[in-house]
Amino acid sequence: MIRDPENEQMSRGNLEKLQLERLKAQVAYVAEKSPYYQRAFKEKGVKPDDIQSLKDIAKLPFTSKLDFRDNYPFGLLAVPMDKVVRFHSSSGTTGKPVIAPYTQKDIDIWSEVMARTLATAGVTKDDVLQNSYGYGLFTGGLGFHYGAECLGAAVIPTSGGNTKRQILLMQDLGTTVITCTPSYALILNETALEMGVDLRESKLRVGVLGAEPWSDQMRDDIEGKMGISAINIYGLTEIIGPGVSTECPYQCGMHIAEDHFLAEIINPNTGEPLPYGETGELVLTTLTKQAQPVIRFRTKDITSLNPEPCECGRTHVRMSRITGRTDDMLVVKGVNVFPSQIESVLLDVEGVEPHYMIVVDRQEGFKSDTIEIWVEVSEDIFSDEMSKMEGLEAKLRAEMDSVLAIAAKIKLVEPRTIARTEGKAKRVFDRSEL
Amino acid sequence: MRVEQISVFVENHPGRLVAILEALEEAQINIRALSISESGEFGIVRMILPHAEKSQESLREAGFTTRIDTILSYSMPDVSGGLLNNVVRPLSDSGVNLKYFYAYTDPATDQAMVVLKPDDLDRAEEILKSL
Numbered sequence: 001m002i003r004d005p006e007n008e009q010m011s012r013g014n015l016e017k018l019q020l021e022r023l024k025a026q027v028a029y030v031a032e033k034s035p036y037y038q039r040a041f042k043e044k045g046v047k048p049d050d051i052q053s054l055k056d057i058a059k060l061p062f063t064s065k066l067d068f069r070d071n072y073p074f075g076l077l078a079v080p081m082d083k084v085v086r087f088h089s090s091s092g093t094t095g096k097p098v099i100a101p102y103t104q105k106d107i108d109i110w111s112e113v114m115a116r117t118l119a120t121a122g123v124t125k126d127d128v129l130q131n132s133y134g135y136g137l138f139t140g141g142l143g144f145h146y147g148a149e150c151l152g153a154a155v156i157p158t159s160g161g162n163t164k165r166q167i168l169l170m171q172d173l174g175t176t177v178i179t180c181t182p183s184y185a186l187i188l189n190e191t192a193l194e195m196g197v198d199l200r201e202s203k204l205r206v207g208v209l210g211a212e213p214w215s216d217q218m219r220d221d222i223e224g225k226m227g228i229s230a231i232n233i234y235g236l237t238e239i240i241g242p243g244v245s246t247e248c249p250y251q252c253g254m255h256i257a258e259d260h261f262l263a264e265i266i267n268p269n270t271g272e273p274l275p276y277g278e279t280g281e282l283v284l285t286t287l288t289k290q291a292q293p294v295i296r297f298r299t300k301d302i303t304s305l306n307p308e309p310c311e312c313g314r315t316h317v318r319m320s321r322i323t324g325r326t327d328d329m330l331v332v333k334g335v336n337v338f339p340s341q342i343e344s345v346l347l348d349v350e351g352v353e354p355h356y357m358i359v360v361d362r363q364e365g366f367k368s369d370t371i372e373i374w375v376e377v378s379e380d381i382f383s384d385e386m387s388k389m390e391g392l393e394a395k396l397r398a399e400m401d402s403v404l405a406i407a408a409k410i411k412l413v414e415p416r417t418i419a420r421t422e423g424k425a426k427r428v429f430d431r432s433e434l
Numbered sequence: 435m436r437v438e439q440i441s442v443f444v445e446n447h448p449g450r451l452v453a454i455l456e457a458l459e460e461a462q463i464n465i466r467a468l469s470i471s472e473s474g475e476f477g478i479v480r481m482i483l484p485h486a487e488k489s490q491e492s493l494r495e496a497g498f499t500t501r502i503d504t505i506l507s508y509s510m511p512d513v514s515g516g517l518l519n520n521v522v523r524p525l526s527d528s529g530v531n532l533k534y535f536y537a538y539t540d541p542a543t544d545q546a547m548v549v550l551k552p553d554d555l556d557r558a559e560e561i562l563k564s565l
Contacts, residue, residue, distance in 0.1 A: 377443045377476075377499045384441035384503050384551070385533050386471045386478055412476050414445050416497040 003119040003151075004112075007259045008314045012307060015315060019262055020054050022287035027051050027060065030293050033078040036071055037295060057264065057285065058273050062296045065098070068238060073099040079291050089137040090237040100139065100237050101291040107146065109288055113243035113257045114147020120314070121208045121231040122249045123177050125152030128203075130170060132180035132188070133211065135159040139241025140211050144179045147243065153177070160184060163191040170202060177206045182214040182222060182230070189225050200227030208233055210242060213322060213340070217347055219251075232321060238297050239284050245319055250311050253318025260288050263317060264296070265305055268326040268336075279304045281326050282319065300326040302338065330428060332360055333369045335406045339427050342373055345399045349392075354378050357418045361431040372409040373400060376418050436559070437507040438486035439549065442479040443499040446472060454479060457496035463489050467549055469536035480536070482507065482549055505551045508562050512539050512546040521548055524565060530558045 002008050010018065028048040030037035041047065044061040051057065068076065077084075083103045090098040102110065123129065129148045133140030141159055148155045156173055158166050160180070166188060169175065178185065185207050192199050204226065210233035222230045234254050235242035244261055245254035256263050261284050265274045268281040282299045302324040307317045324338030331337070339358060346354055355376040362369045375396065383389055393410050400408045444450045451470075458465065467482040483489055486502050493500045510520035517537065525532065535550035552558035 379499055379501060382441070382443050382499045382501055384439065384478060384480060384501060386473055387533075389476070389478065390473055412443075414443060414450075414497065415499055417445065 001119055001124060002313060003116045008116070008316060010259070010315055012315055015258060016054055018259060019287060023054065023057065023262060023285065024048065024051050026285070026287050026289070026293050027295065030078060030295060034076065034293070036067070036076050057262065057296065060295050062271065062283065062298050063294050064298050065238070065300070068098045069096045072096045076292050076294070077101055078293060079103055084291055088139045088142070088237060088241060091138070098237050100241065103290040105290050106240070109260060110143060110240050110243055111146040111150040113240070113260055114143050115150035116257065117233060117243050117246040118147055118151050118153065118208065120246050120248050120255060121233070122206055122229065123148075123151065123153055123208070127153045127176045128156065128174055129153045129177040129179060130156040130158055130166065130175040132158050132160055132166060132178060132184055139235065139237050143235070143241040143243060144208070163187060164195065167192045167195055167197055170204065171197065174203045176203050177208065178204060178228070179208045181212050182209045182218055183212060185209055185222050185226065185230070204228050206231060208246070210234060215344065216321065234319065234322070236284070236299060238294055239286060240289070244284065248310060248312040248314065252310065253306055253320050255310065255314050255316040255318055258316045260286070262287055263305060263319065265303070268329060269331065276305050276307050279323070302326060302329070330358065330360055332362065332371045333366050333406050335404070337371065337404055337406070341403050342400065345396065345403050346375065349395055349399055350381050354381060355415070355418050356427070357429055358427055359429045359431065370409065371406065372411055374411045374413045374418060376415050377412050378415070435507055436504050437482055437549070439503050439505050440481050440483065440486050440489050440493070441501050441503065442481075442493055444477050444479050446475050446477055451479065453496060454493065454498065457492045457498070458483070458489060461488060461492040463492070467536060467538045467547065469534070471534065503551070504555070505549060506555065506559055506562070507547060507549050509545050509547050512544050516546055517548060520565065521550070521562065524561050525552065525558055528557070528561050530554055530561065
């Protein structure tokens with residue numbers, strides 16, 4: 001069901017008019033209220049009056065995660081503290097956390113875009129929604145909670161953890177919608193099976209999943225094992241939390257709430273805006289925020305935008321599943337390469353994701369750059385027959401060539417060759433940085 | 435007769451075979467037969483030894499990727515034409531193809547042993563038994 005047809009089905013022309021009007025207002029607002037943006041605009045030599053069309057957004061400075069860090073905790077705040085009604089925060093795993101302050105109006109808009117997100121995912125007020133996103137500082141828990149209440153669904157605020165109790169509640173209260181991370185959905189399913197419960201036979205019908213990177217293969221896995229429609233959502237603490245974009249049941253990209261968030265795609269190397277359809281870094285500008293508006297936030301997430309009308313009837317642009325992070329991006333022979341592309345090839349070819357390492361050697365003038373992909377030979381992919389090992393090598397090489405668009409050398413290696421560090425393996429080794 | 439063969443994935447550098455053999459020596463395992471198939475940067479070391487599972491454990495501990503396969507081992511007189519007439523021709527005549535094989539002799543018994551992986555294990559076993 002379309003919750004807000006007036007906004008969600010607005011013609012692109014009218015939507016762009018609305019966006020321009022709101023962009024001008026948001027830019028004027030930060031120029032008046034935010035010392036941070038006053039400085040940033042001055043450095044860039046830009047004034048609110050310079051924004052006369054949506055294209056003029058390219059004149060505005062970018063905001064990066066580093067800017068949040070350097071101005072921690074209140075540097076980007078645009079209202080006095082008596083207007084703030086709540087704080088959320090990112091986990092801060094990559095340094096100082098990002099503080100997200102909200103006014104009452106921000107909370108109301110957030111609740112509305114979250115209600116819209118749930119409705120887009122196919123949730124109605126008749127649903128029983130179990131919210132297993134963590135409650136607290138993390139935006140996921142309360143964001144979904146307020147959105148579900150705004151929609152009128154019955155919320156079970158389980159938060160994360162205590163998985164057995166989650167399964168019991170799911171059965172006893174007749175949960176129809178689960179909201180959690182994709183990996184927690186799989187944990188819920190495993191625990192259910194251990195308890196002798198087959199979730200495919202339960203009332204569960206929709207999962208609204210996000211807050212971590214996942215793949216279409218993982219979606220297929222979750223849908224098959226749990227008997228649900230698994231909907232991908234996207235959001236960021238810096239912008240608002242969840243509610244930035246979500247899939248509809250057609251699962252063909254995530255509709256961005258464009259009446260509140262303006263999306264651009266840029267070339268991550270040059271910062272130049274890219275046209276619709278091209279893959280690059282997602283940049284988001286808030287259009288209606290009060291406490292902490294953000295201008296041209298560089299998400300570091302790699303995606304593309306599709307403005308074609310969707311079968312669901314919504315006109316809001318769809319962003320494709322995030323295919324990588326600019327942090328992980330390598331430029332080899334002038335081509336952008338993401339570890340996530342390499343992972344997907346390994347998963348496609350072998351059905352398992354072996355440990356791997358990318359070894360690049362970049363030379364001046366990039367013509368003689370080389371990229372090697374070292375794939376650990378695990379017992380799953382090892383054969384006693386040389387023809388099968390050579391066949392594996394050839395198949396990986398062919399698939400990598402077509403996905404990466406540059407020739408990569410495949411090297412099959414022993415397990416000990418690839419160093420393991422705690423948690424994450426170091427995936428990229430750059431010889432030219434030695 | 436069916437035997438268990440252990441295969442080990444190995445990178446083609448000096449010292450890697452040493453590491454395999456050291457792991458087996460430490461476990462006091464004696465190798466009966468060994469072959470190496472190589473392809474540029476890596477190879478497959480295949481071995482027949484007593485206690486395949488125990489060997490696999492030692493090699494895994496030493497960090498190697500291994501596998502155990504059931505293949506055929508066949509004993510024949512160590513004479514000229516022995517391999518041809520006792521193994522290769524009968525299989526060839528029946529259309530059985532060999533994926534790989536290796537052989538060794540035992541001077542104490544005047545017997546030669548051949549270790550082979552046919553494309554059709556049951557069929558090859560039947561043919562060799564019937565000789």
